[in-house]
Amino acid sequence: MPELPEVETTVRGLARYLDGEVLTRVVTHRADLRRPFPPELAQVLTGARVTGLxxxxxxxLIHVDRGQTMVFHLGMSGRWRIEPDEIGKHDHLVLETGAGHRLALCDPRRFGSVDLVETARLDDWAPFAGLGPEPLSPALTPAHLAGALKGRIAxxxxxxxxxxxxxxxxxIYVCEALYRARIHPERQGGKVSRAALERLVPAIKTVLAEAIEAGGSTLRDYARPDGELGYFSKQFDVYGRESEPCRSCGGAVKRIVQGGRSSWFCPDCQK
DNA sequence: AGTAAATCCTGTTCGC
DNA sequence: TGCGAACAGGATTTAC
Incomplete structure (x- = not known):
């Protein structure tokens, strides 16, 4: 399940193969993922030089020297494969570089997406326009959350x-951050105390930073030996640990369903 | 406006 | 052993 740390790790890994390189071949093996591939994708990217990721x-985001940026989302099963031995049925997009590297975007469940956006207009691109602050940036503060959660009952x-x-x-990381901040996942947004928000913000930042670090260290150069980017082993405190002991109090971790998906938490430590 | 539910996908796991 | 149900879940749309 690629979340922010996995995407960050993937981008850093891709940069080693793509940054500064010319894309010599761009091939799609189907017409769409979650959305159609941009019809002009291959035409725009072929022969372009990657200027940064x-x-x-x-x-x-893969920026190229034609004022365009290829934006990809990994959905929940997406991954990039480096130098795959063979192109499989889920390798929907394949890039080749001037240095002779081949990279495949593999996504069995096809929840991912690939778009082409004018680099200068990325901030105005509809999927980006309404996004909140980056959690690792100084813009995520207790005051920001207090404003966003004020009066909300969700x-x-x-x-x-x-x-x-x-x-x-x-x-994953919402469950982990709430555990670290000792906040019950069902607490109404507007009723989270200021003191709890003061714990939550650093909890979010550290849990993400530690995961990125784990990706960098356990993957070594951000790629597994088999060439897959973005997936790494990380020890979680509560995620996926139903009935197992809380690492703090020893009580059983509980699983509930919220919004149709699982939340894991410690009912004794999180209030 | 805010909230909740449905939708899209397929590979894996679980229970009977 | 085999089959179907449940599950994983981000972003978007629809409904209330």
Whole structure:
């Protein structure tokens, strides 16, 4: 499940193969993922030089020297494969570089997306226009969250998944951050105390930073030996640990469903 | 306006 | 052993 740290790790890994390189071949093996591929994708990218890569929320950005940026989203099963031995049925987009590298965007469930956006207008691009602050930037503060949550009755867990409030958090790291901040996932957004928000903001930043660090260290150069980018092992405190002991109090971690997806938390530590 | 639910996908896991 | 149900879940749309 690629969330912000996995996308960041993927982008850093891709940069080693793409930054400064010319794209010599761009091939799509189907017409769409979640959305249609841009019809002009291959034409615009072929022969272009990559001028840099970056990330916004859970989107990866590949900037080229024609004033265009290829924006990809990994959905929930997307990954880039470096030098794949063979192109499989889920390798929907394949890039080749002047240095002779081949990269494949593989996405079995096809929840991902690929778009082409004018670089100068990225901030105005509809999917980006309404995004909240980057969680690792100074713009994410307790005051920002207090303003966004004020008067809201929706559960804090669901509000943190809202990309308009904070951009880039997904189910895993919301569960982990709420655990660290000792906030119950079902607490109404507007009823989270200022003191709790003061714990939550650093909890979000550290849990993400640690995950990025884990990706960089466990993957070594951000790629697994088999060439897959973006997935790494990380020890979680609560995510996926139903009935297992809380690392703080020893009580059983509980799983509930909110908004149709699982939340894990410690009912004793999180209030 | 805010909230909740449905939708899209397929590979994996689980229960009977 | 085999089959179907449940599950994973981000972003978007629809409904209330």
């Amino acid at each position: 970056s990330r916004r929320a859970k989107y990866g 559960a804090i867990k669901l509000m943190l998944l809202d990309q308009r409030i904070v951009a880039g958090l997904g189910n």
